[in-house]
Amino acid sequence: MELCNCIEPPWPADELLMKYQYISDFFIALAYFSIPLELIYFVKKSAVFPYRWVLVQFGAFIVLCGATHLINLWTFTMHTRTVAVVMTTSKILTAVVSCATALMLVHIIPDLLSVKTRELFLKNKAAELDREMGLIRTQEETGRHVRMLTHEIRSTLDRHTILKTTLVELGRTLGLEECALWMPTRSGLELQLSYTLRHQNPVGYTVPIQLPVINQVFNTSRAVKISPNTPVARLRPAGKYMPGEVVAVRVPLLHLSNFQIHDWPELSTKRYALMVLMLPSDSARQWHVHELELVEVVADQVAVALSHAAILEESMRARDLLMEQNVALDLARREAETAVRARNDFLAVMNHEMRTPMHAIIALSSLLQETELMPEQRLMVETILKSSNLLATLINDVLDLSRLEDGSLQLEIGTFSLHLLFREALNLIKPIASVKKLYVTLSLSPDLSEYAVGDEKRLMQILLNVVGNAVKFTKEGGISICAFVAKSESLRDPRAPDFFPIPSDNHFFLRVEVKDTGAGINPQDIPNIFMKFVQSQPLATKNSGGSGLGLAICKRFVNLMEGHIWIESEGAGRGSTAVFIVKLGIPGRLNGSKLPFVPKGPGNQVKPNFSGLKVVVMDDNSVGRMVTKGLLVHLGCDVSAFASGEECIRAVSHEHKVVFLDVSMPGVDSFEIAVRIHEKFSKRHDRPIIVALTANTDRTTKDNCLRVGMKGVVLKPVSVDRMRSVLSDLLEHGYLVETQ
């Protein structure tokens, strides 16, 4: 069937319309063809577009539409059947494709829409993350600020610097308008404005501490927002501007603000300072949580730093105090030393001054005794003699005691015979005892060696004192003296728990017990016996009606000999036993003496060999010089004797081993001579040993001799034995042992 779609144009007016249709169709077709091209081009460019298939479909749809419209161009005029067919085909295709596309779009448009929502969601998420990152960054910055602040605050131990730095740094970090610190006053009733950021010198006004707002702040460890109108926050002169927000926080203090330390802090009475921070006015800024946290942390750090500063201040104060005390102590010590020296000087002078007239009196009285006297005169002289002897003994005792007490008394150690000592004591006491018809027995234990090393004179003094007392206070019966070597069990006196004698190889302990059948002593009096100047009725303690010193001196001597002395008594009328233990040396074992031991005793011919020993003697007294020379010659030395210092110095050579200088020559400075002799020999071992000969025994002379380098002091006149022991001492030790 032939469709004739040709429409003959009835009228020529339709030609214009046809022309416009023609053009429009052409352009539509153009558009239809260009759109897919554009699409394809941009899709090719983008790699991610997921719906290519849809685009292709769409493109096809559009192309076909375009084709249709294009073919339409040919249908306006007469057209053949082919054109009609093509037209139809294209229309059909277009229809198919467009329906397919429509159907497809139903599926994919929701998808496309959901993409949009996801995109929105992601954008929101991104914004949120951004915000959070901003927050974290702020926090990290805050943390950094805190660290830096802490570092600043803790880098100094000075209280003012700490507080000032805190305010400055806080002001900087938080951009504060004003920052102030209120410290509690000494009374604790008010807060005083101590430091501010902007005003360099705070006026120092105070605020009572009991304000409610202050209590509120003190009761919590957090930073608290307070009203700008509170007195503590009125830090700026009132102005027309709106004050910024104010925050206050407490700062715990360990002590009062001016650090008066009386005792360590008790946590219950915590004191606080108040830190007030003001944001810039008119800035509409708010206090953020992280800023508040920063403030709290800083407040804590400040508290710690302040406590450290306080500790430092305290320790420096303590050190200053100690130094002051040191100085004072030093002064006191020096004063004490001066006092002791003054006393010693006094004693030394008195020693000589008191003794010399005493000796004169005694000497002259005894001489007087020898002359022709009438009986009354003789009686008077005897009394004078007795009294002056007593006085002399008393003076000696007192001087001895003071020397004992200040420790300057030294024992004169020597070897002596124990048996002889006891026998002598016995002989001395026997006459008095027999007058009172008392018996005296002496028993020496067989294991007591015959000789011992110690201070013989003082041991005798102790023995005589004890025995004398025993005899004095016994009316009938007698006394018995026992001496033996003390074994360790018998060494301890139960009443003297701190006496621990330690036996050794070179020493032994001599125990002497003096038992009497006399008046006895009351147990409560016993402790007083050894105290000086104390006299209880039955027991005046010196042989001849006492000064109260005798037993005290004994006790001192016994102590010097590292021993112990005590008295036992069962009570009045039951007698008493005096016991003393002293430490003595064992002769021959003590100092490994190379020379044979020479005991004192008549008829001893042992002579250590000094033969050929070259010795120099200087003495301006011809007799004395001759005697000393003879003495040394007798001992085998090769002696050169001189009368003057000059000759002596000239003659001394390195061959001479010992030089004896008389130092009691008036008008001659023997000490200078000693120094010059020393200077003559540059080498130590060439120098002779210089020893002083003198009739003067006082300590000053001794000290002077020792000071110029003399190795010993020998008392004139010298006996043979004494000179022998002096020489052996000098040769063995290089100095005189007991002088040092």
Next chain:
Amino acid sequence: MATVGQLQKQFVDFSTSLYREGFLDDQFIQLQKLQDESNPDFVFEVVSLFFEDSEKLLNNLAIALQQQVVDFKQVDAHVHQFKGSSSSIGAHRVKNMCVAFRNFCEEKNLDGCLRCLQQINHEYCLVKNKLENVFRLERQILEAGGTIPLIA
């Protein structure tokens, strides 16, 4: 002619009395110990020297104390010397006198000094006599062939 024994007894008695009466002291005994074979006349020599020295000193003392203005320091120096030599010999009483004399010197007591000088002179003469006696007795004993007993 007295026998050795008698002479010795006389010697011992005399010597002991000297010690007992204080004319001599232990120092003299020490001196005697120094006398041995190598030095047989030691004591005699020393004592002779002492006599010489003492006489000089006593002279000087007399002169010094007779001056218009007495120099007590000088006097004291002399007495010091005398004290030294007498104590070296063992002349006990002389030495004691020297001690007293020195006290008077320190006090510048002229009267006391003069009195002391007198007494020292007296003592010195006494002790000189005694010592000369001792030597005489010793000589007699030795001439009689005996040995001099030891006084301890």
